Amino acid sequence: MARWEPGARERLVLAAVELFTEQGYDETTVAQIAERAGVTKSTFFRHFPDKRKLLAAGQETLSQLLTEGIAGAPPDASPLAAVAAGLVRASSAMGPMNRELGPRLKAAIDANAELQERDALKSVGLAAAMTAALVARGVPDPTAQLAGELGVLAFKRGFTEWSGSDRPPVDELAPYTLKALDDLRTATASLG
Template structure:
């Protein structure tokens, strides 16, 4: 191994995604990921419990930011306005390194059922975080759950468009998607 380099966590994620794309998720080992990222296996395990957890890097911080934004929304706003505040708050996490991971993540997910399942669990966790934050604001259970699911849909659609077009600002675009979803909900 060469001298210590910064950003081991990011390098591990990028190396893993590239290997998942090139040789498949199942055929990729932790040792290969560590070698490709120029770290030791023990460094890998300091950052991740297993290779599956590479895909949820940042999920906890994202859930927390969404919940904090919802909690800090002005009193009296409706559930979707509170979700909008959560999306704005979470957009602070969406930097260039996240955008760089996006296309690789999309390819890796397309090639692996196990990774698709893990990604679905991530969406469930984000919806749960938003729903809980809305319940804490006194929003009725069904309304909170629906608003949380709409928030996840806005996040996912906004993220997909943002990754594919660097002219978009993540927060602005995601709020636009949320506006479209509100209109669609009203038309139901």
Template sequence: MLSSMARWEPNARERLVRAAVDLFTEQGYDATTVNGIAERAGLTKTTFFRHFPDKREVLFAGQETHSRLLAEAIAASPDSATPLQAVAAALDALTATFTDDRREFAARLRTVIADNGELQERAVFKRIGLAGAMTDALRKRGVPDPTASLAAELGIRAFHDAFDLWSDRTDQQALADLTRQTLDELRAAMATLD
């Protein structure tokens, strides 16, 4: 039986995420149960459901926080910032939360998602949600559509492309640097479209 102390430790959410990725990596997504995740984390099934509605959502735990960071950074950008400058500031705020000690974990997470169609679909919804948060924040700054949605989509594309590079353990650049570089490359590519 688990001690009540183990069930109420403050890092329960992170322990559940790490346990889920460990189990998904070891035995596959379909073979992993909520009970197994909770048990691996040293917690109860009830604690799991306090944090997540199902085992799929445990892999997308940071979406609300990421959306908030992006929107707040866009709102805090100087009035003189262009839509892409505001998006770049938002990406800087987001990527600052991805420290190098999370790189190996990110690589494992990418593999788990790539191996499961249901998780790939959920990842697409996360991407849409993050782009939506940036689009809404840009609109609040007075940026009209389609400029707001295009700038947000470009930013999310830059982030995801950079994240894939960063989580590849052979690349040693910081995620913030890779994201800025990727955004610059996309901006340059857009200039060649005419």
């Protein structure tokens, strides 16, 4: 095994998702993930404290991208327009590997209660990050919270549609998340 091969983090995520899909989350060990990725167990632990954290890989980056997009929206942008800017910014970081892993990762999460809880906490964290970015723009707290929650829901719905799509792999995520946000905006208008 090469000790310092580039891309170890990405290979670990890919190996884990493959193993979780093949044999289940509970049955997969850190040693198996490291072996499949072509790294040592110590390399695994340099990147992740445990296999649960591996599935949250990228959450901090995603939160940062969403908040950067919101912060960079035009000053006169509505809360949902600022969220849309965040979705576009975050979507720009999603590539073919994310699209390929999406359905397999969802299947692994759906098959394990612990992972479902972790996924729910991830959503809460993303919503909190977007809410804080909106509040920093001067959006009142209840409005910021609602817009942040809609942003998370739009991202998840758009990502699911994009990763499950039969369209060409060069197709970008942003149109999917923006359409999901528009659909949610329409749905909220019908609430009365």
